[in-house]
Amino acid sequence: MSLPCQRLADIIGGQVITSTPVCVVQSLRNIDATILGRRTRSPLALPFALSFENNIGGKTLNLGETVILQSEINRFMTALRRRGITITAVHNHWLFDNPRLMYMHWEDVGDPVAFAEDSYDAAREAGLLK
Template sequence: MPVKTRSSKCKQFAQILKGKVIASKNRLCVVQRIRNIKATVLNRRTRSPLVKAALFSFESPDKQGRTLNLGETVILQREINPFISVLRRNKIKVTALHNHWLFEKPRLFYIHFESKEKPLRFARKVAKAFTVLKK
């Protein structure tokens, strides 16, 4: 269940990323977005956020308002290169690309990325990268 937030910046972050705030306290903001991917694990249809989620966060602001910004999203194999290209063009570091599941269809990967900059700037860059993904 989404947690109500006092932080308008966290709400803006979520709106830009087309997600929902799931935590906002002690200068930490976490946003979840569920990808619309029809997936099966062990030949069973799944709607689990463990399979279909994208998660984003920001925390630890410095005096200039730059925060530690983190992201992870499920991604289809054919989406990997275009998505990484947009992230890299926007100076967001890609830190991991791996699978979580065995026997899933379609083949799903999970990509992790990070930056240290103002959180709304990070959100806009990530939102731009999401435009290359399957709708």
């Protein structure tokens, strides 16, 4: 991908997880959570993550995933849809978590900067990120 992955990480206030073969950027949600009674700060449990790949003519396959509380789902889904982004899944990952951690996935093909900005702006609008 010709666009520097760090620029996309900066948009969400996160870090580059990997830049090849796929650019993956991530920040962690600030949720006080436990799994099996143990506090977790794992990036597997608390991600706000985006990936960008297959840049053809400036358009990439853009994917997003975040941990989300049940009370945040409708607000975030509405904010993403308002920006023309397709939501592909809402589900759980863990058993015995507290609070109940859900995960939302979204996608598009297009400008990676616009996707990062739209994803971040939707998350801020819904109260997921500051």
